[in-house]
Amino acid sequence: MANGYDVVVIGSGAGGAPIANMLVKAGKNVLMLEKGPLFRTQDQTSGLSDFKRDELFATGPEKIIRVERAANWGESYYSSHVEPDLNDEPHIYRDADGRDRATLEGYTAQCVGGGTQLYGGVSLRFSPLDFRLKSFNENGAALRNDPNGDVKREARDWPITYDDLEPYYTLAEELVGISGTRQNQLKPASREVYQKPLPPNPISRFVEIGMDALGMPRYRTPLAVITEDHPPSGRTYPGGEAAKTGYVNRYGCPLGLKSSTWVALLAPIYGRPNFELRPNCTVTHLECDSSGNVTKVVYLDAGGQRREVSGKLIVVACSAIESVRLLKLSALESAEFDRRINQNDLLGKYFLTHCFGGAEAIMPGRYDKSLSVDSDWATDACATPDFIRSNGLWAGGAIYNNTSDQCLPISLARTHGSQDIDTIWKAFVEDTSLTGERLASFFDENFGTRLSVSFMANQVPLKTNRIELHPTVKDKWGRNVAYIIKEWHPHDQYLMDVFAEQCARVLRFGGDGGRGNYPVFEKGGVYQAENGLARIANHILGGARFGTDRNDSVLDPNCRAWEFDNLYVTDGSFMPTSGGANPTLTIQANSFRVADHLLSRL
Amino acid sequence: MGTALAPAVRRAFESGTVVQKDDTYVLNHTTKYLARANVDERHNYGQFPQGDPRARICESWRFPVIDGYYDPADPEESYHWNEVTFVYRTFDGTQPGSVSVVGTFAPLYQEIPLRRIGGTPYFAVTVMVPKGEVHTYRYVVDGRQELDPINPQTAVADNGRVWSRFFTHGCTQRLSFEPWEMDILERLTDHILPFRTVEGQRFLDRYYQQLDRAARESQYPIAYRFDESVGIANFIDKLVAREENHRLIDYKICLEIINRLLRMRNPFVEPRLMSKEMYIELYNQMASGNVPGWDYGAYQNPRFFLQLLRRHAITGAFAHPKYGGNAAASGWVYLSERYRDPETGATLFDWRRVQEPPLGTDQQYRG
Numbered sequence: 001m002a003n004g005y006d007v008v009v010i011g012s013g014a015g016g017a018p019i020a021n022m023l024v025k026a027g028k029n030v031l032m033l034e035k036g037p038l039f040r041t042q043d044q045t046s047g048l049s050d051f052k053r054d055e056l057f058a059t060g061p062e063k064i065i066r067v068e069r070a071a072n073w074g075e076s077y078y079s080s081h082v083e084p085d086l087n088d089e090p091h092i093y094r095d096a097d098g099r100d101r102a103t104l105e106g107y108t109a110q111c112v113g114g115g116t117q118l119y120g121g122v123s124l125r126f127s128p129l130d131f132r133l134k135s136f137n138e139n140g141a142a143l144r145n146d147p148n149g150d151v152k153r154e155a156r157d158w159p160i161t162y163d164d165l166e167p168y169y170t171l172a173e174e175l176v177g178i179s180g181t182r183q184n185q186l187k188p189a190s191r192e193v194y195q196k197p198l199p200p201n202p203i204s205r206f207v208e209i210g211m212d213a214l215g216m217p218r219y220r221t222p223l224a225v226i227t228e229d230h231p232p233s234g235r236t237y238p239g240g241e242a243a244k245t246g247y248v249n250r251y252g253c254p255l256g257l258k259s260s261t262w263v264a265l266l267a268p269i270y271g272r273p274n275f276e277l278r279p280n281c282t283v284t285h286l287e288c289d290s291s292g293n294v295t296k297v298v299y300l301d302a303g304g305q306r307r308e309v310s311g312k313l314i315v316v317a318c319s320a321i322e323s324v325r326l327l328k329l330s331a332l333e334s335a336e337f338d339r340r341i342n343q344n345d346l347l348g349k350y351f352l353t354h355c356f357g358g359a360e361a362i363m364p365g366r367y368d369k370s371l372s373v374d375s376d377w378a379t380d381a382c383a384t385p386d387f388i389r390s391n392g393l394w395a396g397g398a399i400y401n402n403t404s405d406q407c408l409p410i411s412l413a414r415t416h417g418s419q420d421i422d423t424i425w426k427a428f429v430e431d432t433s434l435t436g437e438r439l440a441s442f443f444d445e446n447f448g449t450r451l452s453v454s455f456m457a458n459q460v461p462l463k464t465n466r467i468e469l470h471p472t473v474k475d476k477w478g479r480n481v482a483y484i485i486k487e488w489h490p491h492d493q494y495l496m497d498v499f500a501e502q503c504a505r506v507l508r509f510g511g512d513g514g515r516g517n518y519p520v521f522e523k524g525g526v527y528q529a530e531n532g533l534a535r536i537a538n539h540i541l542g543g544a545r546f547g548t549d550r551n552d553s554v555l556d557p558n559c560r561a562w563e564f565d566n567l568y569v570t571d572g573s574f575m576p577t578s579g580g581a582n583p584t585l586t587i588q589a590n591s592f593r594v595a596d597h598l599l600s601r602l
Numbered sequence: 603m604g605t606a607l608a609p610a611v612r613r614a615f616e617s618g619t620v621v622q623k624d625d626t627y628v629l630n631h632t633t634k635y636l637a638r639a640n641v642d643e644r645h646n647y648g649q650f651p652q653g654d655p656r657a658r659i660c661e662s663w664r665f666p667v668i669d670g671y672y673d674p675a676d677p678e679e680s681y682h683w684n685e686v687t688f689v690y691r692t693f694d695g696t697q698p699g700s701v702s703v704v705g706t707f708a709p710l711y712q713e714i715p716l717r718r719i720g721g722t723p724y725f726a727v728t729v730m731v732p733k734g735e736v737h738t739y740r741y742v743v744d745g746r747q748e749l750d751p752i753n754p755q756t757a758v759a760d761n762g763r764v765w766s767r768f769f770t771h772g773c774t775q776r777l778s779f780e781p782w783e784m785d786i787l788e789r790l791t792d793h794i795l796p797f798r799t800v801e802g803q804r805f806l807d808r809y810y811q812q813l814d815r816a817a818r819e820s821q822y823p824i825a826y827r828f829d830e831s832v833g834i835a836n837f838i839d840k841l842v843a844r845e846e847n848h849r850l851i852d853y854k855i856c857l858e859i860i861n862r863l864l865r866m867r868n869p870f871v872e873p874r875l876m877s878k879e880m881y882i883e884l885y886n887q888m889a890s891g892n893v894p895g896w897d898y899g900a901y902q903n904p905r906f907f908l909q910l911l912r913r914h915a916i917t918g919a920f921a922h923p924k925y926g927g928n929a930a931a932s933g934w935v936y937l938s939e940r941y942r943d944p945e946t947g948a949t950l951f952d953w954r955r956v957q958e959p960p961l962g963t964d965q966q967y968r969g
């Protein structure tokens with residue numbers, strides 16, 4: 001295959017893997033370059049997986065920030081075994097006080113499979129409305145907390161509709177391997193491909209009661225976890241409740257039951273003569289010729305040696321922040337690349353995550369929450385046009401409960417009072433009263449008793465929310481790191497308050513049999529968090545949005561960079577709006593769609 | 603010293619036997635840490651002297667790589683072993699012709715050659731070593747012995763010679779602390795964790811009593827210190843020897859201060875035998891930051907040390923026993939016994955269901 005690659009795919013996560021899967025099966029020659037290691041399941045090795053059910057894998061030992069001039073220099077961090085090291089490759093964000101801080105936010109996981117190795121696997125579709133928020137808002141009434149009309153001005157329709165994407169949603173669900181139920185979803189499906197969900201954890205009963213009392217039509221959360229044998233990937237299910245381990249969110253699955261893109265899409269083509277996967281290889285930049293062809297992909301191999309490859313078509317899928325960074329670094333290397341990728345000023349702009357947050361309560365009784373997958377119940381009740389309009393909102397979102405959170409003892413302690421990766425351990429460490437008897441009561445109160453309900457909703461796209469190259473901070477290779485500059489629009493804040501209240505109501509009504517008075521002790525949106533400007537919920541979207549107007553987008557409707565002939569970007573960065581649900585299934589579906597287009601070119 | 607633990611029956615495999623691993627395995631555990639171009643010391647937070655090349659490397663403590671071992675022909679015996687992968691590279695651009703490793707883990711200190719990992723600057727070899735052991739080694743590079751340029755752990759032999767050192771899972775040999783330091787550590791962490799509450803104590807007594815010798819060897823082969831502790835001091839002893847070596851200095855200084863301070867407060871009783879009240883008082887003073895008699899010149903912030911100790915204690919109590927704490931899974935058992943369904947009596951923390959045998963009962967997962 002030496003120089004005859006049809007496609008070079010950079011990044012093996014949700015955006016990259018579907019392309020490789022489809023093109024390799026169609027007989028095309030595909031090379032995939034992945035920065036992280038190839039961590040395998042038990043069956044793929046001599047017997048042990050590189051992923052373990054080990055709480056210290058998800059949150060490692062203490063390290064200390066040594067990023068020059070960062071305002072949080074000297075603070076502790078605890079990265080997982082597949083996150084990049086913060087001192088080697090920090091993301092920098094500009095905080096509310098105008099100072100720069102280093103953060104692990106905005107990374108998913110760096111290994112074959114990318115974020116899908118660690119994800120909770122919540123695999124919701126976006127609603128048909130999520131694809132046309134501009135049209136939807138054009139004739140609507142005024143929105144709350146949007147005095148300048150920003151929201152209506154900045155809303156965009158996607159260049160494709162739900163119906164365009166629908167066949168690919170179904171294909172993605174089928175090939176990835178998803179379990180859940182369909183009835184009550186606002187998202188029509190052409191074919192049923194879900195596997196049967198496992199029985200819910202008993203604590204989720206309260207969510208059922210609450211949603212029913214509130215008239216919120218509910219369905220079993222679709223999860224990227226197989227519960228039966230999965231012929232497309234050749235995986236077998238051991239039976240019973242084997243997938244319910246509690247080691248779910250932030251843990252790779254040693255048995256391969258979680259449908260990461262590695263086990264679901266790449267392992268089935270691994271070993272074919274027309275597929276080559278090179279893990280531990282970091283792409284540093286792309287080079288192009290004067291007719292807009294990317295001619296070289298330059299990367300550092302596992303030993304740190306510079307190498308080059310080329311292919312007819314190039315697909316960038318490093319997850320949004322790193323893809324934007326790669327394109328910007330390529331522009332720094334060559335005027336030609338610069339001129340083409342920056343044909344307008346939009347690369348890196350309209351960076352998005354989600355409006356997210358929720359509510360949490362201590363429920364009556366105690367449950368073995370370690371007998372869980374990530375989520376049991378979801379509802380689209382807050383994604384209907386009715387709900388959106390009657391609340392003065394521009395868009396809707398999904399609500400679902402978390403079952404596995406804080407189900408293990410160390411995670412209960414280290415996430416006490418903090419739920420993100422930058423502030424982990426912080427509150428527990430500072431709360432020195434939790435000791436001896438009081439620590440015993442802390443466990444008595446919180447272990448197996450807490451239940452949280454979360455929302456995931458559209459964030460207003462703003463041009464000022466953006467990814468740049470940081471002017472001074474360099475990674476371990478001397479390359480400028482990504483600089484995240486973002487804030488929450490007042491309408492986002494309002495929306496988060498509305499959604500958090502909805503989550504709280506589910507618990508209030510669920511906890512006391514439908515009367516609505518059960519006490520909820522925590523409720524809110526991410527904008528209220530101490531480090532709310534850093535938080536990204538692992539949902540890294542936008543920055544290279546696609547569209548039909550070359551002056552208003554970075555990519556064309558096929559996710560091709562406008563001024564290039566063979567350069568495509570297929571991770572979450574293509575999204576013009578962030579959708580009212582967790583993004584991964586949509587990234588995967590879109591990649592299958594783009595793969596079809598690429599096939600037509602080869 | 604702690605007892606060397608692997609029971610004498612483990613003979614089916616031989617320590618130092620080379621295990622064939624593919625290049626991808628080696629690179630998977632190497633590239634992120636060792637492939638780099640930076641010369642700044644961005645990974646030095648006090649654990650390295652200035653100029654130490656390890657300060658440029660991320661998580662140099664990961665080397666040699668200690669991993670599980672599994673032979674499908676003998677899973678039970680496999681559980682008592684680790685794979686240890688030695689990785690060598692230079693950082694000055696030179697490329698040695700041959701590299702081998704010589705150490706106490708191989709019979710007769712036999713030299714074991716490392717192989718060049720194709721097209722990279724790395725040399726590597728994987729060998730089997732029993733769990734629960736400490737070993738020293740050196741590399742032989744083009745015929746000359748040298749210390750591991752990556753792994754920061756060293757040990758000084760009786761003849762004064764310095765060796766590189768590693769230890770395998772479930773190790774209980776003291777590496778960082780003196781016996782008196784361990785004593786104070788145990789007393790301090792006792793107070794932090796729920797195990798020395800009246801009920802906690804009752805649990806521990808019952809739990810350890812009911813474990814007979816056979817159970818200790820079959821079910822908990824890597825947790826051998828049945829001195830009725832939960833193994834926290836041992837966990838911390840290992841943590842500051844390896845992953846959080848930058849915190850060793852905090853312990854050394856503060857345990858010294860605390861020792862002096864306690865002896866000042868009661869000159870007639872050994873700190874290890876002092877009353878629980880003495881420790882609680884000290885704990886509360888440390889939490890407030892104001893400790894009469896504390897040597898603030900030597901260590902500014904007693905509250906900070908207490909916070910560190912608490913994080914380590916809770917981690918050690920509930921981390922997988924291979925890290926040296928959570929002895930005989932007593933932390934997990936404590937929770938699984940305490941939390942039961944009031945009607946059926948079934949546990950509400952069924953950790954065994956998803957952990958590998960012989961520790962747990964999962965028939966698929968192997969650890």
Ligand SMILES: Cc1cc2nc3c(=O)[nH]c(=O)nc-3n(C[C@H](O)[C@H](O)[C@H](O)COP(=O)(O)OP(=O)(O)OC[C@H]3O[C@@H](n4cnc5c(N)ncnc54)[C@H](O)[C@@H]3O)c2cc1C
Binds near residue numbers: 034250281284320570
């Ligand atoms: C703990 C956690 C829980 C989550 N839960 C959910 C959930 O329940 N539902 C949901 O929808 N989403 C969830 N997510 C988010 C999900 O993981 C991401 O949306 C998804 O993985 C994004 O796909 P991507 O292709 O954009 O990027 P990724 O999947 O992150 O893939 C990018 C890949 O590119 C590689 N790469 C980066 N730079 C380079 C380079 N220079 N050269 C070569 N390779 C490179 C990376 O190593 C990575 O493997 C979760 C994420 C995390 C971390």
